[in-house]
Amino acid sequence: xxxxxxxxxQLRALTDSIRLANPTAPKITDAHVVDVLAAIGDTWNASAxxxxxxxxxxxxxxxxxxxxxxxxxxxxxxxDLVQLLDRSGLQMDPGAKNFLxxxxxxxxxxxxxxxxxxxxxxxxxxxxSGTAKAGEVIEAINLSTAPxxxxxxxxxxxxxxxxxxxxxTGVVPDMKEGDLIRLRTRAADGTxxxxxxxxxxxxxxxxxxxxxxxxxxxxxxxxxxxxxTHNTDRPISEPGATLRFTNERTGEKTDAIATxxxxxxxxxxxxxQAGDTFKVSVSDGxxxxxxxxxxxxxxxxxxTTGPGGANVKDPPALSKDMNADGTPKxxxxxxxxxxxxxxxxxxxxxxxxxxxxxxxxxxxxxxxxNPAALQDAIKDNGDGTYNVRFYENGSKSRPVNITxxxxxxxxxxxxxxxxxxxxxxxxxxxxxxWFPLMEKAYAQWKGSYETIGGGGVAGxxxxxxxxxxxxxxxxxxxxxxxxxxRITKAASNGQPMAAGTYGTDQADKYTNTGVYANxxxxxxxxxxxxxxxxxxxxxxxxxxxxxxxxxxxxxxxMELGTFAELYRAVHIVEK
Amino acid sequence: xxxxxxxxxxxxxxxxxxxxxEVMRVVKQDAEKxxxxxxxxxxxxxxxxxxxxxxKVSKVLFGEWKEGASVQVVKPSGAYALKAxxxxxxxxxxxxxxxxxxxxxxxxxxxxxxxxxxxNRLGKK
Numbered sequence: 164x165x166x167x168x169x170x171x172x173q174l175r176a177l178t179d180s181i182r183l184a185n186p187t188a189p190k191i192t193d194a195h196v197v198d199v200l201a202a203i204g205d206t207w208n209a210s211a212x213x214x215x216x217x218x219x220x221x222x223x224x225x226x227x228x229x230x231x232x233x234x235x236x237x238x239x240x241x242x243d244l245v246q247l248l249d250r251s252g253l254q255m256d257p258g259a260k261n262f263l264x265x266x267x268x269x270x271x272x273x274x275x276x277x278x279x280x281x282x283x284x285x286x287x288x289x290x291x292s293g294t295a296k297a298g299e300v301i302e303a304i305n306l307s308t309a310p311x312x313x314x315x316x317x318x319x320x321x322x323x324x325x326x327x328x329x330x331x332t333g334v335v336p337d338m339k340e341g342d343l344i345r346l347r348t349r350a351a352d353g354t355x356x357x358x359x360x361x362x363x364x365x366x367x368x369x370x371x372x373x374x375x376x377x378x379x380x381x382x383x384x385x386x387x388x389x390x391x392t393h394n395t396d397r398p399i400s401e402p403g404a405t406l407r408f409t410n411e412r413t414g415e416k417t418d419a420i421a422t423x424x425x426x427x428x429x430x431x432x433x434x435x436q437a438g439d440t441f442k443v444s445v446s447d448g449x450x451x452x453x454x455x456x457x458x459x460x461x462x463x464x465x466x467t468t469g470p471g472g473a474n475v476k477d478p479p480a481l482s483k484d485m486n487a488d489g490t491p492k493x494x495x496x497x498x499x500x501x502x503x504x505x506x507x508x509x510x511x512x513x514x515x516x517x518x519x520x521x522x523x524x525x526x527x528x529x530x531x532x533n534p535a536a537l538q539d540a541i542k543d544n545g546d547g548t549y550n551v552r553f554y555e556n557g558s559k560s561r562p563v564n565i566t567x568x569x570x571x572x573x574x575x576x577x578x579x580x581x582x583x584x585x586x587x588x589x590x591x592x593x594x595x596x597w598f599p600l601m602e603k604a605y606a607q608w609k610g611s612y613e614t615i616g617g618g619g620v621a622g623x624x625x626x627x628x629x630x631x632x633x634x635x636x637x638x639x640x641x642x643x644x645x646x647x648x649r650i651t652k653a654a655s656n657g658q659p660m661a662a663g664t665y666g667t668d669q670a671d672k673y674t675n676t677g678v679y680a681n682x683x684x685x686x687x688x689x690x691x692x693x694x695x696x697x698x699x700x701x702x703x704x705x706x707x708x709x710x711x712x713x714x715x716x717x718x719x720x721m722e723l724g725t726f727a728e729l730y731r732a733v734h735i736v737e738k
Numbered sequence: 739x740x741x742x743x744x745x746x747x748x749x750x751x752x753x754x755x756x757x758x759x760e761v762m763r764v765v766k767q768d769a770e771k772x773x774x775x776x777x778x779x780x781x782x783x784x785x786x787x788x789x790x791x792x793x794k795v796s797k798v799l800f801g802e803w804k805e806g807a808s809v810q811v812v813k814p815s816g817a818y819a820l821k822a823x824x825x826x827x828x829x830x831x832x833x834x835x836x837x838x839x840x841x842x843x844x845x846x847x848x849x850x851x852x853x854x855x856x857x858n859r860l861g862k863k
Contacts, residue, residue, distance in 0.1 A: 317851070353854070515741075515742075517741060518739030518740070518741055518781040518783065519781060520739075520741070520781040521779075521780045524780070616739075617739075617782070618779045618781040618783060619779060620776075620780070622778070623778075663777075664780070666775055666782060667782075667785055667786040668786070670786035670817065670818050671786070671820060671824075674818055674820060674821070674843075674845065675825065675826065679740045679818075679843065680740065681784065683740075683781065704743075707743070707846075731777060732778070734778075
């Protein structure tokens with residue numbers, strides 16, 4: 164090791180201890196820098212401990228840490244840091260090196276790096292490990308899956324908690340090689356630190372391409388081109404990914420690089436006109452680099468291919484949504500979006516402000532197990548109307564055909580009042596229509612939204628779509644294993660299922676469980692992990708769930724014993 | 739009825755405070771309204787009875803209430819019920835001399851971060 168001229172005795176002792184801790188590759192980490200500053204800073208602070216406390220204040224930013232250190236440091240101390248940088252022979256983490264170089268005036272401070280004291284170590288073959296302040300909770304979000312998970316950028320999962328020595332380890336369940344994982348710390352008082360983004364390594368070959376959520380993008384005609392807008396609270400693609408928009412009429416290709424927040428660059432425009440369709444492809448720079456695989460298309464509203472203007476009598480709204488004179492409080496708005504975007508999926512379904520949870524729970528179960536049946540049940544007539552076929556009492560010999568248009572009661576600030584499509588835009592020209600129109604047709608058939616909005620039976624709805632019967636199977640602690648086997652078998656057969664909770668007379672057993680009384684859920688299947696049995700469920704709200712799986716999308720799994728305690732029965736459609 | 743929580747922007751303007759608290763005891767429980775409901779039916783038009791409960795405040799997100807204080811509040815009849823040990827964020831408002839819990843599902847209506855963010859947006863202190 165070359166001789167070095169560090170004057171501060173505490174700093175010399177610290178470098179010795181770092182060498183002793185790892186003799187083969189001694190390294191100064193981000194967390195060490197706080198110790199370095201505390202060692203040299205005891206001349207301008209009352210004590211090293213007080214300075215450490217100041218630098219470790221919950222929520223402190225990297226810039227604030229720098230300002231604290233830069234304000235007090237003397238010329239002699241700067242010289243010690245120069246010795247440390249140039250002659251100590253110690254390796255340094257990028258964040259540590261930048262901080263020290265900024266303090267001696269060699270480089271600007273990179274504020275995008277995490278605050279000192281929060282660092283990730285090693286690869287992610289066995290999860291994400293690192294150091295933070297003792298007791299801090301580490302929150303994480305997978306930016307590579309967030310667009311299709313329809314997550315907000317702040318919909319983080321709890322990765323773990325730093326132990327007394329500041330070390331933490333945790334697992335992001337859906338992480339794959341190359342994924343971008345964004346992390347931050349949360350102190351006990353709720354203050355959060357700056358974001359730190361890493362790219363997952365050590366997990367094999369990077370085969371997952373960047374995702375893009377087209378449902379959340381809206382095209383519009385402006386004087387200087389076609390605008391592409393979206394809500395920037397949620398990412399539409401992975402940061403750094405290249406999104407390519409190809410105008411199918413002109414063939415012109417336009418690329419956009421997703422920002423660090425997964426948004427399109429501000430002011431991004433396309434060349435085109437009303438009625439144009441753009442094919443969209445995306446690449447993360449390692450997969451789909453030739454953009455041969457498309458993720459879908461976006462259409463500019465207007466042009467000559469829009470639906471006709473047919474009008475069909477609409478089912479009356481809920482009585483609470485009517486004025487005294489019998490007129491609806493909410494206006495009927497014509498929706499012109501596609502009937503399906505990549506087919507019906509359980510995740511499309513969102514219950515609105517109407518007490519018909521049994522209906523969206525049934526629809527999501529059908530979409531999960533038998534999407535073809537839904538595509539068969541609802542047809543676009545091409546004139547602005549849609550035909551929905553139900554089977555009375557689940558009998559195929561008694562089909563009931565209902566014609567509806569796409570006028571839906573909508574809030575003054577946008578979006579349908581009752582059922583809507585989840586995740587994507589709820590704007591009239593964009594929203595996926597199959598679920599709200601199935602619900603509207605059901606209300607039309609039964610008489611009104613009021614008729615269907617006072618409770619019902621999920622199993623019955625599934626039979627009315629499929630023309631089959633269903634079984635209502637009571638659930639209890641004594642038959643839970645038998646029911647687990649039955650659900651497992653039904654799932655493998657593709658039989659749609661739903662489960663109901665107990666009524667409001669037992670409401671107090673549900674508070675704080677993430678499950679709600681008097682409610683219906685879609686049953687999506689079963690899982691067994693380390694010998695423990697789970698049932699997979701979906702809340703038709705598309706949010707609010709039992710436990711914390713990092714995605715507040717309404718889909719969750721529940722240990723079988725808890726399932727048998729909180730749910731009254733399972734509705735299973737016959738094979 | 740188990741319908742989704744109200745948009746927080748519709749509820750928070752009516753709240754005079756938001757606290758993290760635990761239910762220490764149920765002071766009063768109104769009688770449940772009797773009536774047959776087919777057990778197969780979900781989202782039946784029924785409501786859990788009104789309650790008066792005592793909350794122990796562990797943290798104040800905004801408003802007049804104090805950390806460590808005990809507050810008697812009214813849980814209106816609705817979709818949920820409380821028992822001792824339930825905890826979470828409570829949105830509170832004064833109705834006459836009483837304090838009432840807002841939000842369709844009480845402490846399970848919104849998470850603490852969502853309340854904090856919305857309060858910040860709406861300038862609630």
